[in-house]
Each structure stands twice: as C-alpha cells, then as structure tokens.
Amino acid sequence: MKNYLWTAGRWRNGRWMLDAWTVNGGGMDGGMDESLRLRENKVIALKRIAYFYASQPQFHHFTILVRGIPVQAGSSLSESIEQFFREYHPLTYLSHTVVRRTSKLQQLMDNAEKLYGAVDQLKSEERSSQRLGLFSNKDRHLRTLEKKLEVTEDNMRMEQSSLHEKEVPAAFVSFKSRYGAAIAIHIQQGVNPIEWVTEQAPEPDDVYWPFFSASYFRIWICKLVVYVASAVLTVLFLFFVLIVQGLTHLEQLESYLPFLKSILTIAFVSQVITGYLPSLILQLFLSFVPPIMKMLSSIQGYISMSAIQKSACNKVLWFTIWNIFFANVLSGTALTQVSVFFEPKKIPELLARGVPAQASFFISYVVTSGWTSLSSELFQLVTLIWNFLRRIFAKEEADDLIISSVPYESEIPRILFFVLLGITYFILAPLILPFLLVYFCMGYLIYRNQLLNVYAPKHETNGKFWPIVHNSTIFSLVLMHIIAIGIFGLKDLPLASSLIIPLPILTLLFNEYCRKRFLPIFQAYAAECLIKKDREEQNDPRMTEFLDKLIVAYQDPALKPSQYSRNTDSQTSPLLQSTEI
Structure with a gap:
C-alpha cells in the first residue's frame, strides 16, 4: 500500500499551526517498508525543524517548569527562586x-460566571418585557x-487574600x-538531584493546573x-469481544438461543448477523474507550493537556490492538488454552x-468502523446536535458554541489499527486492501x-x-513476520x-537505529537550531514586546482579573486584581 502524509495548517494566535498525520501501509517486503x-x-524530522524556523516566538520555548524548590531560611519561595537563577543564570534569566x-478559587470563579450569566439573561428578559408593556414576575428570582x-x-476575595x-x-x-x-532544562541545577528539578514547560493554554499541588x-x-x-x-472488554465472536458462529448462536433457529435460516438475516452486526456492536462499545482512557490519563500527574492526550492515544492504541485484533483472532484458541503463552x-x-x-470479520470492521467513522467525522453530528440543544435550552449565542479540537486520542489509534490490518493481511487476505485503500x-x-x-x-x-506512529508500524511489521513464519510452518516449508x-531481528535493529537517529529530534531541539533562531531574532524590535508578555504568560487563570463586580450593571472594576509574582 502507499504512504500518505496528511499535513494541514491553521492560523491561530498570530501564527500558523502545523498538524501532520502520517499513515504508512504495508509494503511488499520488510526491506521496502x-x-x-x-x-x-x-521527512517528518525535517518538517519539524522547518516549522520551528518559520514559527513566531512561542512562550514555552523560553520557559521551563521547576519543581522541588528548596526555600532558604528567612526568604520566601519567590525570593529563593529569584536569588538562585540570578546567581547561576545571570545573563539569561528573565x-x-x-x-x-x-x-477552590477557580471553582468559585466558575460559579460566579454561571450566576453572572443567569443574572444578565434575566435582566435582558426583563428589559424586553418592559418594552412590550408586560410585567415580569422574575424580580424575586433576580434578587x-x-x-x-x-x-x-x-468568598472569592477571601480566598484570594489567603493565596x-x-x-x-x-x-x-x-x-x-x-x-x-x-x-536550564538539560543540566542538573542543584547538588541534590531531587531539588530544582527542571522540565520543558507546555504552552500557557495547554497547562493542566490540578496536579501541580499533588505530592510525588x-x-x-x-x-x-x-x-x-x-x-x-x-x-472486562474481553467479555464483549466474546459476545461479538459468538455472533460470527451461527452454530454457537443457535445453541445458546434456540428460538432464533428459524430466523437464522433466512440467508439475508444470517449474513447481517454474522457479517455486519458483530463489527457494529464492537465499534459501539469501543467508542466509549477514548474518553475513559483520557480521564484515566488526566489523573496520572501530567501537567499539560497535550501530554494527557498523548498518553491516552497510547493507551487506546494498544487497547485496540489487544482487544480488537488479538482477542478476536485468538478467541477460539488462546482464551481456552492459556498455557500457549508459556x-x-x-x-x-x-x-x-x-x-x-x-x-x-476485519473486512466488515473496516467498512463499519472506518467508512462510517469518516462520514460521521465529516458531518460532526454529535457536536452539531449538542450545539443545537445548547442554543435552544441554554440560549447561548453563536460565539459561545463549542468548536471541537482534534481528537487525537481516538483518530490516531483507529488509523494505526487499519495500518496494522493492512500490513498483516496483505499476504493472507488481499481482498482487504481495496477497502483500506478507499478508507x-x-x-x-x-x-x-x-x-x-x-x-x-x-x-x-x-x-x-510521530514516535507513536513509528512504534506502531514497527510492531505491525514484526507481527507480520511472526505470522509468516507460522504460515510457512503449517505448509511444511521449514526452509x-x-x-x-532474520527479518524481525533486522526490523528491531532498524527500530533501534531510528530511536538513536530520529527520536531525540522529537524530544527537544538541537543547540544549533536554538542558537540560530535566537540570533535571527536578536535585533527584532518585536522581541521586547514578546518578553513583556512572557512575564505574565504563565499566570494561573484563576489569578487573572475577573470581569465581575458587585454592581452587575458595570464591569469597569475587576473583582480580582493581578498579583505580582
């Protein structure tokens, strides 16, 4: 199959956003792939570097997160940080x-926002009633x-005073x-390795604040x-897989549900039940997995939404490979003969x-899961219906409606799973390839x-x-080699x-080479790139304004000025004033 590089951009916050999804199908042999x-x-590594050179200055490239900060005697936490970095990073510290x-403060602000919206809506309805010469009985509720x-x-002011x-x-x-x-990131800052621990900061809008206060x-x-x-x-999901597999065998279905025997004799009904229905049910259950995995990843201690999404993507991918591929393939043998794994x-x-x-089964799965997911992706029915209901019942304006972000944790695992099917089945059942090509x-x-x-x-x-895509493809290649070894063994072809x-061994060696050669590029930028970019912008007059914005870029949203005041008719005086940090 052919390689597809899906690349698109989007203008956001004054810069061009790059999103690249790469899908690689199965080659005719391991060497070609x-x-x-x-x-x-x-290509992807060069695109990443080229995007870095072409991008505008970004806050997270200039910022690090420091944990385990020791407080010196007689100094506050803020003073200890400033003294340390002014002493050891005097030329670059900002x-x-x-x-x-x-x-707690964020929760109070959310409640205030909801109350303010309700008050504003009631006042708007009251003014409309007065213009029409009608009387409103909502004064008590408004007060x-x-x-x-x-x-x-x-309560918000009291909470802020104790921050x-x-x-x-x-x-x-x-x-x-x-x-x-x-x-500062890559050099140990203190003699004690568990103090002054540094890591790359995420984008300001990407920060996930709840776990900063969590202990190790x-x-x-x-x-x-x-x-x-x-x-x-x-x-638990294996039980659903067993139920689905039972639908693909009419004999088992007739033995468990004898009253369906007369219906199953109809050719059309039996074809629908054994062909289309199992994959449809499986896809229905599988649709609940990405939100669950994202929720689980959110409590693992990550400090950014992108890290949570990446972790959820990994979980969903391997969950799909195990429960959809291996559980279906081995349901009739391995689940009853667990000793085979030993x-x-x-x-x-x-x-x-x-x-x-x-x-x-997997051909029908490509049709039900792949083709239908593309159609639902195009029409965005769930988001459309949800926004429609919010406009009717919540009476929200068009500007307040939800605009979806890219669901990487659900889409990337689905695409990579179809890549796995293409690589493993192109020598066993080539009929699946046209369906995958259409997808x-x-x-x-x-x-x-x-x-x-x-x-x-x-x-x-x-x-x-991209590393997730690469690792998944390497796994698919090794799996294809193992299946080929088994097939030739069944055909009594020992030679x-x-x-x-040697093919899986060479593939793993190739993977190790790629880890050494390319993985560091996706983890951090080289000093050559950073210094070159810094020199290009050294005399740029816009950098002064950028550094001024950088000083307050990572302020907690709960500490930023609020638009609510005691007099709800006026928004001139903010409730929360910016604190100097």
Whole structure:
C-alpha cells in the first residue's frame, strides 16, 4: 500500500499551526517498508525543524517548569527562586511565576460566571418585557441570584487574600533566549538531584493546573490506580469481544438461543448477523474507550493537556490492538488454552491459524468502523446536535458554541489499527486492501478539510505524535513476520520459515537505529537550531514586546482579573486584581 502524509495548517494566535498525520501501509517486503520508514522519518524530522524556523516566538520555548524548590531560611519561595537563577543564570534569566493551589478559587470563579450569566439573561428578559408593556414576575428570582453572586464575590476575595499561604514548591521560570532555557532544562541545577528539578514547560493554554499541588506519593498512587484500572477495563472488554465472536458462529448462536433457529435460516438475516452486526456492536462499545482512557490519563500527574492526550492515544492504541485484533483472532484458541503463552514456539502457529480465519470479520470492521467513522467525522453530528440543544435550552449565542479540537486520542489509534490490518493481511487476505485503500483516500480528503476548516487546535503538536506512529508500524511489521513464519510452518516449508526468522531481528535493529537517529529530534531541539533562531531574532524590535508578555504568560487563570463586580450593571472594576509574582 502507499504512504500518505496528511499535513494541514491553521492560523491561530498570530501564527500558523502545523498538524501532520502520517499513515504508512504495508509494503511488499520488510526491506521496502523499512526504506520507506527511514525516508518518512527524515521527512517528518525535517518538517519539524522547518516549522520551528518559520514559527513566531512561542512562550514555552523560553520557559521551563521547576519543581522541588528548596526555600532558604528567612526568604520566601519567590525570593529563593529569584536569588538562585540570578546567581547561576545571570545573563539569561528573565522572570518567574510561582504556582499556587487555586482549585477552590477557580471553582468559585466558575460559579460566579454561571450566576453572572443567569443574572444578565434575566435582566435582558426583563428589559424586553418592559418594552412590550408586560410585567415580569422574575424580580424575586433576580434578587436571589444577585445575592448569591455577591456572596460568591466575597468568598472569592477571601480566598484570594489567603493565596500567599497556598504556594506550591514549583514555578514557571522564563529566560531571555531559547538556548538559555534549554541549558536550564538539560543540566542538573542543584547538588541534590531531587531539588530544582527542571522540565520543558507546555504552552500557557495547554497547562493542566490540578496536579501541580499533588505530592510525588500521590502521583505515584494515581499512576498505580490508572494501571490497575486500565488492566481491569481490558479484561472486562474481553467479555464483549466474546459476545461479538459468538455472533460470527451461527452454530454457537443457535445453541445458546434456540428460538432464533428459524430466523437464522433466512440467508439475508444470517449474513447481517454474522457479517455486519458483530463489527457494529464492537465499534459501539469501543467508542466509549477514548474518553475513559483520557480521564484515566488526566489523573496520572501530567501537567499539560497535550501530554494527557498523548498518553491516552497510547493507551487506546494498544487497547485496540489487544482487544480488537488479538482477542478476536485468538478467541477460539488462546482464551481456552492459556498455557500457549508459556510456550512461545507455538505462538506463530497459533497466529497463522487464527488470523486468516478472521479475515471476513476485519473486512466488515473496516467498512463499519472506518467508512462510517469518516462520514460521521465529516458531518460532526454529535457536536452539531449538542450545539443545537445548547442554543435552544441554554440560549447561548453563536460565539459561545463549542468548536471541537482534534481528537487525537481516538483518530490516531483507529488509523494505526487499519495500518496494522493492512500490513498483516496483505499476504493472507488481499481482498482487504481495496477497502483500506478507499478508507485512506477518503480519509486524506476528509481529515485535510477538517484540519484546515473545522477544528480549532488548542495546542500545537509539531510532530510529537510521530514516535507513536513509528512504534506502531514497527510492531505491525514484526507481527507480520511472526505470522509468516507460522504460515510457512503449517505448509511444511521449514526452509522458508528459517529464511524469514532474520527479518524481525533486522526490523528491531532498524527500530533501534531510528530511536538513536530520529527520536531525540522529537524530544527537544538541537543547540544549533536554538542558537540560530535566537540570533535571527536578536535585533527584532518585536522581541521586547514578546518578553513583556512572557512575564505574565504563565499566570494561573484563576489569578487573572475577573470581569465581575458587585454592581452587575458595570464591569469597569475587576473583582480580582493581578498579583505580582
């Protein structure tokens, strides 16, 4: 199959956003696919660097996150940070923003926003009634809401006055250059390695604030809970897979539900039940997995929404591969013979027997899951219906309606799973290839339109999902080699099986080479790129304005001035004043 590079951009916040999705189909042999993979790695890496050179200055390139900050005796947390970085980074240090626990304040602000919206709506309805010469009986309700708003405002002021006691030993530290920030990230700052721990800061709009106040022990416990919950979800989902597999075998269905025997004799009904219905039911259950995985990833201690989305993408991908591919392929054998996993020599033979038997199921799965997902992606029915209901019942304006962001955690795993099907089935059931080709061709057109004209990216990816694509493709190639070894073994062709054995080894060696050669490019920018970019902008007069904005860019949204005041008819005096940090 052919390689498809889906690339699109979008103008946001004064700069061009780049989104790149790359899909690679199965090659005719391992060497061809690995050569294509090497070429794609080079192309995507060059695109990432080219985008960096062409982009405007971005706050997160100049900022780092520092944790485990020790407070010196007689100094505040903010003073300790400033003294440390002015002493050890005197030429590049710019400013810092201390992180505070503001979850309660944010909740109060959300409540105030809802109350203010309700008050404003009631006043608007009252003015409309007066213009029509009608009398409104909503005065009591309006006074009640105004009273609640005043109480909420007082609570917000009290909470803000105590924020100095809720400082977290973490801060966003900004520098005057990208290279200065990179040095602070990659060099241990203190003698004690668990103090002054640095990492790359996310974009200001990408920061996930709830877990900044979490202790390392709490984060460790949360990660353990997430792993256990993911394992439990995987096991529970196997029961749905078994139910679906039961529908593909009429004999089992007739034995469990004998009253359907007369209906199942109808050719059309039996074809629908065994062909279309199983994959449709499976897709219905699978649609609940991405939101669950994203929720689980959000409690793992990540500090950015993009990291949460990337973690959820990984979870959904391997969940799909295990529960959709392996569970369906091995449902008739491995689930009843668990001991086979303790005998690795039998795994190729087991896959060689199970994979071809499920070819018709996966062809129908491509149609029901792939083609229908593209149509739903194009029409955006869920978002359309939700916005329609909000306009009717919540009476929201068009500017307040939801604009979707790219659902990477659901779309990328689906695309990569179809890549796996193409690679593993192109030698076993080539009939699946036209269906996949239609999916990828339609997907190129539809996703390009969505990325350009529909989605509003909340953060830039800049190729960060590419390592997931690469790892998934390498796994698919190794799986194809193992299946081929098993097939030749079943055909009593030991020489052919022996000749294929080096292929997975060479593929893994190629993967290790790619990890050394390309993975660092997707983790951080080289000093050559950073210094070159800094020198280009050194004499740019716009940098002064940018650095001024950088000083307050990472201020917690809960600490920014609010538009609500005690007099709801006026918004001239903000409720919360900016605090100097």
